[in-house]
Amino acid sequence: MYALAYHHHSDKQASHITLEPLEPTGHDLHIAIKAIAVNPVDTKVKASLTEKLATPRVIGWDAAGIVEAVGDKVSLFKQGDKVFYAGDIGRPGCYASHQLVDERIVGHHPKSLDFNDAAALPLTSITAWEALFSRLKIGEEDNGKYILIIGGAGGVGSIAIQLAKAVAGLTVIATASRLESQQWCKNLGADHVIDHHDLLTQYQQSKLPAPDYILCLNNTDQHFADMTNLIAPQGMICSIVGTAKHHDLDLLKSKSAGFVWEFMFTRPMLDTPDLIQQHHLLNKIADLIDSNIIQHTRTTAVNPFFADNIQQAHSQLLTGNTIGKIVLSIPD
Numbered sequence: 621m622y623a624l625a626y627h628h629h630s631d632k633q634a635s636h637i638t639l640e641p642l643e644p645t646g647h648d649l650h651i652a653i654k655a656i657a658v659n660p661v662d663t664k665v666k667a668s669l670t671e672k673l674a675t676p677r678v679i680g681w682d683a684a685g686i687v688e689a690v691g692d693k694v695s696l697f698k699q700g701d702k703v704f705y706a707g708d709i710g711r712p713g714c715y716a717s718h719q720l721v722d723e724r725i726v727g728h729h730p731k732s733l734d735f736n737d738a739a740a741l742p743l744t745s746i747t748a749w750e751a752l753f754s755r756l757k758i759g760e761e762d763n764g765k766y767i768l769i770i771g772g773a774g775g776v777g778s779i780a781i782q783l784a785k786a787v788a789g790l791t792v793i794a795t796a797s798r799l800e801s802q803q804w805c806k807n808l809g810a811d812h813v814i815d816h817h818d819l820l821t822q823y824q825q826s827k828l829p830a831p832d833y834i835l836c837l838n839n840t841d842q843h844f845a846d847m848t849n850l851i852a853p854q855g856m857i858c859s860i861v862g863t864a865k866h867h868d869l870d871l872l873k874s875k876s877a878g879f880v881w882e883f884m885f886t887r888p889m890l891d892t893p894d895l896i897q898q899h900h901l902l903n904k905i906a907d908l909i910d911s912n913i914i915q916h917t918r919t920t921a922v923n924p925f926f927a928d929n930i931q932q933a934h935s936q937l938l939t940g941n942t943i944g945k946i947v948l949s950i951p952d
């Protein structure tokens with residue numbers, strides 16, 4: 621059992637470390653990892669390692685694999701089950717051959733996908749699902765309403781467009797700034813695509829009605845003022861990207877509009893009583909994939925899972941212009 625881990629943000633590459641034997645207890649599954657996906661949170665956590673660690677940090681929160689053993693309280697899975705999951709940011713991540721993960725945040729693997737394509741889904745699906753249905757509280761009665769998704773072609777946007785269109789029945793306006801990212805958003809079901817550079821003007825020129833919902837998946841600092849201008853009266857804005865500047869919530873007061881955060885690690889990190897909702901929503905995602913209602917979002921495979929390939933995947937993420945998801949497969 622091994623992992624690729626970092627001692628410090630300045631590490632050019634991850635170090636190969638041997639893992640102690642992992643014994644699952646309680647609700648934990650012991651999982652043999654077959655594929656992982658990279659996310660911006662990986663590079664952010666790596667960048668936060670400003671003190672040189674004696675025990676290196678294993679990062680990575682998107683994986684697919686096979687259950688090898690289960691803890692004494694496990695009831696949702698058994699040995700041999702195929703699974704996909706994001707995990708808990710407070711525990712060692714998935715840049716590893718094996719990992720312990722709480723069953724309540726793990727889903728049954730989509731039957732129609734291989735490990736690579738399944739690994740692309742969990743973190744972004746949890747984020748998009750919770751943003752749309754738990755934070756914005758979109759329900760059946762909202763069918764046909766308008767949602768603006770800022771950052772439509774990225775990892776989260778690629779699944780959010782599909783859930784907003786195919787599950788919630790909304791009219792989807794996505795933002796993308798290049799021909800290939802615009803086409804990607806349309807292929808995933810976006811009804812309209814506009815450029816996120818000078819968002820306010822672009823939206824006004826489109827002559828579309830004011831959006832009832834805005835889901836901000838990129839650079840909240842850049843888009844906050846435009847979002848407050850664009851949102852419909854009594855509308856709701858959800859962002860998943862933290863800010864470096866202070867913003868004026870009073871700009872939403874005359875419209876009685878709301879602003880809410882989504883952070884997909886809240887449930888595992890704070891051990892909320894509804895933790896198991898992440899298990900249920902991942903199973904729903906698998907069903908939607910297997911019923912061909914939504915599609916996986918992997919666009920790139922950088923194989924195999926070696927330190928220099930992880931570095932290459934991180935470099936691609938840091939450009940800020942990736943489309944869909946990047947995955948790596950883990951050799952047996």
Ligand SMILES: NC(=O)c1ccc[n+]([C@@H]2O[C@H](COP(=O)([O-])OP(=O)(O)OC[C@H]3O[C@@H](n4cnc5c(N)ncnc54)[C@H](OP(=O)(O)O)[C@@H]3O)[C@@H](O)[C@H]2O)c1
Pocket residue numbers: 659660661743744747770771772773774775776777795796797798801802816837838839842859860861882883884885937940941942943944
């Ligand atoms: N809170 C949470 O739980 C949570 C969960 C997941 C991710 N996140 C955060 O959410 C952000 C997005 O994650 P991701 O995985 O979707 O990222 P990503 O895949 O790296 O996003 C890339 C996309 O962002 C678009 N983009 C670049 N700059 C933009 C801008 N200024 N405004 C709007 N769109 C822009 C690009 O589209 P064009 O090339 O077409 O311009 C590109 O296709 C990251 O900051 C990540 O850390 C938070």
